[in-house]
Amino acid sequence: MSLPAAFLAAVERLIPRERRFDDPLSTLAFGTDASFYRLIPKLVLRVESEAEVVELLKLAHAQQVAVTFRAAGTSLSGQAISDSVLIVLGDHWNGRDIRANGAQIRLQPGVIGAQANAVLAPFQRKIGPDPASINAAKIGGIVANNSSGMCCGTAQNSYKTLAGLRLVLADGSVVDSEDPMSVAAFRQSHGALLAELAELGRQTRANSALADKIRHKYRLKNTTGFSLNALVDFDQPLDILNHLMVGSEGTLGFISAVTYDTVPDYPHKASALIVFPDVENCCRAVPLLKQQPVSAVELLDRRSLRSVENMQGMPCWVRELSAGACALLIESRAASQSLLHEQIERIMASIAEFPVEKQVDFSEDPAVYNQLWKIRKDTFPAVGAVRHTGTTVIIEDVTFPVERLAEGVNRLLELLDRHHYDEAILFGHALEGNLHFVFTQGFDDPAQVARYEAFMGEVAQLVAVEFGGALKAEHGTGRNMAPFVELEWGTEAYQLMWKIKRLLDPRGILNPDVVLSADPEIHLKNLKPLPAADEIVDKCIECGFCEPVCPSNGLTLTPRQRIVIWRDIQAKKRAGIDTTELEQAYHYHGLDTCAATGLCAQRCPVGINTGDLVRKLRAREAGHAGAADWLAGHFAAALKGTRLTLAAADTARKLLGAPRLAALSAGLRRLSGERLPQWTAVMPQPVRLHLPAAPQQTDKPRVVYLAACVSRAMGPAFADAEQVPLIDKTRALLEKAGYQVVFPAELDNLCCGQPFASKGYPEQAETKRRELIAALVKASRGGLDPIYCDTSPCTLRLVQDLQDERLEVYDPVKFIREHLLERLEFSPQAEPVAVHVTCSTQHLGEAQGLIDVVQRCTQTVVIPEGIHCCGFAGDKGFNVPELNAHALRSLQEAVQQCGEGISTSRTCEIGLSQHGGIDYHGLVYLVDRVTRAKTL
Incomplete structure (x- = not known):
């Protein structure tokens, strides 16, 4: 059924066209969340203000149009999808207000959980909820799902740490519990609603059997159904309303802002892994540990340990554990190291009598405890990585009473075996009796669906009825558990939930069939x-873990959405459906606007680099192999042509003036159908290359300087305060540090192959890479001398799959860290410096190294929040400038107090300078400016 014409007409007046999506590609892309459900919305709206949400809800309420709110879409139970209107958060929901020296923080729903913790870190505080998805999940979803996590438990979740809420109800009314005027106005306009909530609370508290049941249920970790504990924990109707919103999954209202009471983020921590010979001993230890100063106790059954035992970096003892082994990963945190050591002694003493098969003692060494946590965190992706194509990974989330945890674990394992989920693993937050079990499931066959239905029915009976546990501990009820809410809670409590739903959403427009369903x-x-x-x-x-680091997120597609669309295209083709229109749209949204820098792979639980798919698809379309061959064979001529083009542009700038040339260039780009690149004031001037003759004999240490092709062609912009080309500045710095600088022979013919690879010509790319490696072997005297590459993307291209172990190739950060710090004296400058960590620097593992070097050079380092990739991506900044502009849309405001920015990629610096409003330079410019040679 289509949406009402009156609703659509009103929406068109309210929301600009660029924030309304109803085309097949966009609606399919947004029809996916992290769950195993899919609904295709009829309309997707990106909202940028509370006022827009208010008007949309008034329209939806009047026209009885169903709406669903979506933050990050990392939810696992089908609560962030819709077949009606999907309302997604835009850029302007990122506000945060730190109060009382970090004791409280007020957040808008678009703030990513990890960002909230980052701004609280200087106060040694954090928000209570700590879901595994915290690097991607947004506050709106964290509150609406009452998400918790490994350390949060039941004491520090959103419900328990809620200090205030601003919300929009189904009729478009707004109430802010921290604003007395708003509260007074709401009491005036919605007095009857508040009176009904107060009465529901009184009736519930007076019903001792029901009240006791509710208190028992929330002694456990529980997110099944609505937060009925609000009715017994509070008697003021506004407090009841606020706490009902927590965990309501967008079915009772829209959370516009939330204030948290924060919790301590202790700086000292240590972790241990204790492997018990069987489940029984493992689980019997948990109640004792619950009485100790532990921040997390994670249970891993033998299946979960087996799923990761062959992964790279895993200790060999994991493979040698017995068949029945069961482990506890224990973490303790404290305000001081001495207190931490006291806590560790108490913890170990409490379980000293238990038989232990293997023990990794408590360690404060990051290398040790990170490896232990890697065992835990790699279990879920390990199952995903071995599943059969076409199946999905399901992660279920239940709670058993802690005193019956061992029995619950064994009964769950029996169920998994009986239904032939042989690959399934089990792990969880043991302190709360909260178990996750992960299994793979196909839905393309009625027999498989029937198997899943039978299995879930038995799980529900086991957990909710037999053990009196919770079918959802922290992942939210969603669609997945909506049919089982009454089974778990009983008819009386279930009908109470429906009363709440009908009171707050009388027309049933908010996220129907989620939490409660008929x-x-x-x-x-x-x-x-x-x-x-x-x-x-x-x-x-x-x-969706990949989405926050993708530069095209919010412009076209994210990595997750690129995969969703490509899957759909392939399925349609196999079914004989014409995909021409969809593929045409995908070309721009999926291929042209993908930076293909691979940051998504760093966030992906199963290590997928969507850029690899994009490059593969580009290669299929690459129809100029002959031209690529010619360029590879005549690279020096191509580089000369680039310099001539830059020189011609600079001459035009001198004749016409920069503003006139920019306007002319923009007009020519429009006339060319966006094919011609656009000139801007930050466009480089050409480099006039003057390489030294053959190196002389000297006692100085040698370094082979590989100047990237961009460094050999692109000098500073005409208005840049720095007018020395990178190649000359780098050489001067290396010589200042006492090095003899050697260049490879026939440098202008050399290239790492990156330009060819990104355009879909892998063979030519590999040819150039091999040529360059051979030249470097010769220049470095067979690997005797280190090789300095002045651009991090080229360094990354060289070191990936580098077979010649003789070569030591350094990017600027690593070479400065390991070779120049000891040879130079630093005098830090007072002026703040902005730092952009390029994608390649992150891949090289030098992100913190770059920040550390810059901190030696200046008293104030500014790292803009939320900018992970600049989106320039080689030449994308010239040919698809909207990608670069979108990725850096928040940069200028973030760096306005800085006089200079620092990076390690010349092309990235072009876009950063344009959109940051300050000049960005290579790291060597800053290091050279603040150093002098150390007397050795």
């Missing part, structure tokens, strides 16, 4: 297909 089979409908698309991305579980 359809007993809603959990078996709209199951998401995961068809084979390409081996590069077939393991994608569509979790």
